[in-house]
Structure formats: structure tokens, C-alpha cells
Amino acid sequence: QVQLVESGGGLVKPGGSLRLSCAASGFTFSDYYMSWIRQAPGKGLEWVSYISSSGSTIYYADSVKGRFTISRDNAKNSLYLQMNSLRAEDTAVYYCARAKQLVPPGIWGQGTTVTVSS
């Protein structure tokens, strides 16, 4: 069955960096767009970034543009999110989700928690 497993979350100080990973299985990873969505504690869902199946097209939310970088390795069935210059407001559960072009995500991983605090 389709499975997405995130890792890499943790506690980091403001201004620090973290790299999230998402391991995909149960489907042809290279056929799908992928995305990162986050949810701050007690808040709603916020889109972070989207990447096309080949990696040639990438979109970022304004709130993370210039600080976060999404990437993928289709040979390893893996999605990544490099997060730099982290701020307290980046504290959230980060979900990896399978997507399609111009469509909100479908299947979601279980999430990994990022806490930015001194």
C-alpha cells in the first residue's frame, strides 16, 4: 500500500537549519508531484512547497521562499525539505504528501515535528 514516512524533525534554535526527509513506497514515485504541508500547533493546514515529478517545476509559499528548498531523488524514492534561517513561526508538524499537477495533495504521511525555540 502507499506509504509516506517523514523523518528529520526536532528542536532547533532560531536561525538554525534542519533537513526533512520523506521515504515513499507502494507507488511509482517518479510519476507524482510531491508536496510539503505544515500545521502549527492548534492551527490549520498551510502549504509549504510543491515539486513536479521530474523536479523541474517547484513552487514555494511566500512565507518560506528564499529559506526553504524542496528536492527529490527519484532513484531513492525520497523527498526532501532543506530548511534554513528557521524562525519560531516555522514550528509545526510537517507532512509529506503525494500530489498531482494543479491539485491539492491526496495521500499524506504521518508527519514530523519541527520546534524552533531558544
Place this chain on the structure above:
Amino acid sequence: QSVLTQPPSASGTPGQRVTISCSGSSSNVGSNTVNWYQQLPGTAPKLLIYSNNQRPSGVPDRFSGSKSGTSASLAISGLQSEDEADYYCAAWDDSLNGPVFGGGTKLTVL
């Protein structure tokens, strides 16, 4: 502040039918399809409805979706206690080049 507007709460008694609305604009709901997600406490969102009114396999037919213009709605019939959860709508936004979400509706089964 979320781009799509949902009521913050909804409620019903077991067996009742409840609807949750989702209002957007011409750049999102008005021009693209809508998904609905169910998020049980402490878990990841689960796709409930896609392409406005399609149910993934395994989702009971008690759940249905519809869209008209720049608004969409989720209907849950035969309400059950296990339906108590947060529900989110989402649509691609052509101006933002990304998906936008509603603020979520907390459904309480009385």
C-alpha cells in the same frame, strides 16, 4: 487567516445530516477542483473527497461533496460518533501557484 472560508464549528446528533461549507474565489474554488480532508485528533489528514465529489475507495458513501461557482460543501449523512473530527477543504490557487486550505471545521457529535 485562511484563503478559503469555513465555519469554525458544526454539530449534530447521531443519525443527523450535517453540511460544512467552503467559500473561495475565482482563482481557486471557482476554477479548480476541491478536496476535503478529515483529521482525527492527533493524526494526519485523510483524503475524504477529491475532484469536488469523488470518494476514494474505503470512504463511506455517507460522505458526499458538491461545488457550485466559488463555493463547495461537504455533507455527512447518518452522523456517527466516529465522525467527530476536524474537516478541511482545499483547492489549487492559480494566483498563488499552490494549494490553499480552509481554516478547518470542528465537527462535534452531540
